[in-house]
Amino acid sequence: MSAAAESTHLSSLGKGDSLHQQVLASFPLCDITEDDLTQNPQLCKLLATLSQHVDRTGLTAPLKTELDKAEQKLQNQRRHWLRSESLNKGLQEMIQDHCIRKHHATIPPDQNMFYETMEKCLLVSQCIRQLDPSSTTHQDQPSILGLSTQQVMELMPLEKNVHRMKQGLPVELEKHLKKKCLSLLSYYQPEWENESEGLKTIKLSHLSAQMDKEKKRAQSVKETCRESTVLLQRQTQLYLSELIKCIQLLQSLILDHRLRIQTDLDRKKLDYFEGKFELVLQKIKTEMVEIQLDTYTVDSLSAHRKIREKLGSELKACQVEKQSVEVKLASFKILGKEFEALAEEYSRLWQEIEMKTWALKEFTQYSNK
Template identity: 55%
Template sequence: MSANADSGSVGPSLCKVDNLHQQVLASFPLCQMIREDLTQNPRFCKLLAMLSQHVECHGLTLKLEKELEMAERDLQTQRLRWLCSESLHRLLREMVFEHSVRKHLSNVPAEDDMFYETMKHNLLVGQCVRQLDLSDYFKQDSPPLLGLDAQQILDLASTQKDLWKTRQRLPRELEKHFLKKCFSLLSYYHPGDEREGVKNMKLLHLSGQLDGKIKRVVCLKGKSYESAALLQQQTCCYISELFGCIQILQSLILDHRLKAQKEIDKNKIEYFEAKCEIVIQKIRAEMMEIQLDTYTEDTISAHRKITEKLEAELKASQGEKHAVDSMLSSFEFFGKEFEVLAEEYSRLRQEIDTKNWALKEFSYPTN
């Protein structure tokens, strides 16, 4: 009963630990951690679990995450305002450019020419005023650009009458041009020749379709981000497992090499011994062949006769040497006085030989 109770208590505890590990790994997907790291460091795992209640998965605190969301919403609003104004400005410039192209290709009514020239002039004035405003903002202590201020540029704008006419006509022209661009976008997104009513119906649903596409792209980006984080985590696990397998393989290779090295060395020694024996036998065979080629039967018989003669002379020389040694030993018996007489005798013999040579030289007949 106690064993069953213990096993029952261990099971839920293991499940809690496993759930804790899963919670920590899910809360910090950017950290390169695996389950073994959390198992080996339980206190660090508990610290991360407590930290996950105050930190988002991206590493930001909850308060900072809210502030970041508010800042992003504000930035999105500012971007939308800027995009509206920039789109309108570019659309007006495009209308002016198209009018200038049409004017060079065909005759344009004077009213249209006046409208677009007024719009072009006022766009240029507005751009200059904006540049002056920016220069005043960034360089408040310095004088204005070219010594001009915004009011001086505004004085160069068109007359009130021309501005009033332009403003009265501008919404219609903007609507026409914008509708033209929308139709061109629709023809790109849904190519085909259709009636204007069908195009208008499709144009009403185009923004919703584009929003759906954008949301799908954002969703796919989020999934791609999650997949990249999961892939990075799996890559770290794979690399760690691969290193473990490499270490096991290295240990196996080392053990096998140490066991087989003794047998390999023994075989190498036997091989080299046999090779040395073969070389020695080959050298001996070459020496025997050289001796057989060098010493014939006549040469061997002559060498034998020479050897016998030399041995006889050697015996005779040894006998003479023995006789001289015995004579010398008898002379040594007389002591130092005989040594003096022997030196005197050798000196006299040398003088006699010298005088005989001189006498022979003087008695030699000359021409």
């Protein structure tokens, strides 16, 4: 039953891309993309089911109702506070304007009495508010400077002056507020400053609605900008993901192309180096032949040939002499050690004879000179 109900519910939401778009539209604050929903279908189903119980901000219907009630209550209390605060500020401004006018012009005594009475009443009310700021103040709390509310109330002006001030206050307050509204109108629309008083009053009556309209338009533009920002962020993420995929595909294509042409490139390089090696080898052989031709001419070759023949004949004679000497040495070795000592003595005497012969020859040459 539950599976059938869930399938029926999901079919009512949409299928494929439409379901993904509805889920993304239901949760604009979630940092998820359509690829995430495609790769996680169970998460998509969960969010689609959850979207029927929560709003775009993620609040459930009961919680949203309680929040709206609390917000309305807060707005009412804020409106009440703003009303009293704006009234208090208006009265303070009226007193300040009166003080400024006293320094520039002569004020009638009744107006002086009016504003003095109003200033004293405001000061007394402020002091009372400081002594008892709320209804939840504890009774045992020490008072400020030892004062009580009754003591402060004794500073109130005379009853008749207060009564007269209260009767004239609405008119004066209306004039002051009208002056401020006209100043606001001139600031909001400077081209209306030179209009007549009646026309300004008529336009002033429509100023609140016009400002409320522009406020709603500004909020609508703000909401549109926020939705555009979310959409832009989502499109940026999608663009970056697609760009990464394109880069990966390009890298794979470059790698495959490089591997495919690397063999041909290596073979061509090998053929080039083989041809270059053969060329260098032939050049070396040519240089060697040129060097031989420059070194060995026809005359030098015949002379070398004669020298070679003479050296060959001398080598043969030396080899024959060597063989005869070896035969003699072999016969001498048969005689033993006594003949070896005699041979050494003979060799020594022969060397002395050669030295003396050389010395005699040299002496004879120098004597003849």
